[in-house]
Amino acid sequence: MVVPVSYYLALSVALFALGVIGVLIRRNVLVILMCIEMMLNAVNLAFIGFADYFKAVDGQMFVFFVMTVAAAEVAVGLALIVAIFRNRATVYVDEFNILKW
């Protein structure tokens, strides 16, 4: 029994939605970054589902590149969080108002 591509898409949409909810309602910047990772993962899942459906490896190539970008993004993002924490001693996004005058 092969899993239909629509199941992959449904799971992908659900995971993406969870990530969106997390980014919008959480205040801890670390959790927000984790939710962004979860959204990237959901997109990867859609790519993999289509790659399996069309029997083409190109989709898996894109997942490979998305993962590279995600790794780079996390490294820079966490460095930013550490830098901000050193300045403001907080990880809550509503207290990061240094860009406001």
Add this chain to the structure above:
Amino acid sequence: MQIIFFILAGVALVTGGLVVFQRHPLRSALWLIVNFFAVAGIYLLAHAEFIAAIQVIVYAGAIMVLFLFVIMLLNLREPEAEAKFMHLGQKVGGIILAVFTVLLLIYGVMQVVLPPGKAAPPGLGNTESIARLLFTDYLLPFEVTSVLLLVAIVGAVVLAKSKLK
């Protein structure tokens, strides 16, 4: 096979929910590792063995270790404190926006008319076909990726350095 998919999808959704709704970031990070493992299992079901291995090594291994390291470095012992002013509007607005996103995504997915799937071409295994494509058609993006990683390394070091002179 569908039963395995449903089990893994259930695990992924439940742990995803736990990531979002746990108050302590450390627990969120640990649940996210379980989530990544479940998604890696789904990749295996979709005949993407190489990507599943990379998912476990890079996401569940490297990226989450980085997260846990930073959480412990910042020493966030207490769970998320109450906001100084009410954030009810933010929560309600966030959920409404998320619901709209979901509806938009579902609408987009429903619009698609898929051509019928193909039978698997014989021959190459998953890793071998990825490698062949990576070093022929996708050679330039692959090389650009290395530059991206270099930039990320330099950027992270510069940002995390305590004093810039």
